[in-house]
Amino acid sequence: MKRYLGILTTLVILFAAAGCSKKPLLEQYNWNPRVHYALTELLTDYGNKSKSYDPDCRPYAVFDYDNTTIIDDIAQTLLVYQIENLAFQIRPEDLFEVLTRGIKDLDMGFGNGWTPRILAEDLCGDYDVLYPLREDLGRMRGTEEYKDFRAKLWYLSSNIDQAEPDSPFGCIWITTLLDGMTDQEVRNLTRTSVSYWVQQGSMWKETWTTPDGQIEVNVPKGIGLTTEMKSLYNALQRNGFDVYICSASLESVVEAMACDPAYGLGVDEDHVFGIRLAQTPDGRLKAIGDSTYAQTYREGKVQCIKDLIAKDHGGRGPALVAGDSNGDFAMLTAFPDLKVGLIINCLRSGAIGGMTAASIGNVPDLSLKERKTPLYVVQGRDPELLQFIPFWDSIPVETYLSED
Secondary structure (H helix, E strand, C coil), X not given: CHHHHHHHHHHHHHHHHHHCCCCCCCCCCCCCHHHHHHHHHHHHHHCCCCCCCCCCCCCEEEECHHHHHCECXXXXXXXXXXHHHCCCCCCHHHHHHHHHCCCCCCCXXXXXXXXXXXXXXXXXXXXXXXXXXXXXXXXXXXXXXXHHHHHHHHHHHHHHHHHCCCCCHHHHHCCHHHCCCEHHHHHHHHHHHHXXXXXXXXXXXEEEECCCCCCEEEEEECCECCHHHHHHHHHHHHCCCEEEEEEEEEHHHHHHHHCXXXXXXXXXXXXXXXXXXXXXXXXXXXXXXXXXXXXXXXHHHHHHHHHHHHHHHCCCCCCEEEEXXXXXXXXXHCCCCCCEEEEECCCCCHHHHHHHHHHCCCCCCCCCCCCCCCEEEEEEEEHHHCEEECCCCCCCCCCCCCCC
């Protein structure tokens, strides 16, 4: 904790300020005091106890899900769970088409001589051996084909954004191995996956290597929902805010956890927006985006808020937006009537990294109602322990992080 000693004096002052502020509508827990102060002021000045509150045009908050609402990525950890349990409904003869669906150039380079075509062909060969063993996971996991399959599939997943950069393609592709499942089957599998990872109680990195050593990948494991984030969701709802989730993960996957009473977020399914897939006539998912819907990726999140959320709030933008990545930068900056932008510090680069650095020193020296621009505040975390910490800085973690 030596890195924090230089800021303890500032924190003591801020803790004192928070303690002297208006009544505590939000528990302090491990919030950065600056963040807690801003969120408490938001609840006080715009919640249902304020004179300006209009129950017919309720204020609202929009949260990203992965590495914002939760720690880690629900779609990525679901993929890990599927791989380790061979939880697929894809026939061996269909796997190549599923893995390469939508990739325009199967021979593009993914580094070290690997291409989508070569990886998919190798994966199909492994899957032919593994598929008959799916009822005997212990035996399956002991095979060389399994070790090859898991490392190459994660490598393909980690590089898939190269197939169509700056598009939602990668967010859609990661759902590839849900192909053939019904929406309810996806929800059930997600709940099983989330329950398993939450019970582990930490986030960690595991290295998967092919038997020949040609591919080595770092795989993040674990999911956590912090006390602070659960408390914030509940405080907003108690104080008359509507709460929405806008995620670049599959909508039904997010709903499976976010709307489950076991996790206590209190979000209704019609307040969750995410990636949507096309369906076959018999209701099974296809790893192809729903063309009737603006996918919730980067600027698509802004479009979703404007088209599907703001219309129920007099056309107004959100009072609070929370995000962590470059995928959230657009919705954090698109709404002039935004009051507070909450940045979960995942130590990222790019636009969100610049915004984080610029916002670290922000002090709520003006009331939110006096400000002419949004107040951006930064919350630190310790991802390995699945916890927030009462600072703006975060503990680094060497895992693959989605930018969505």
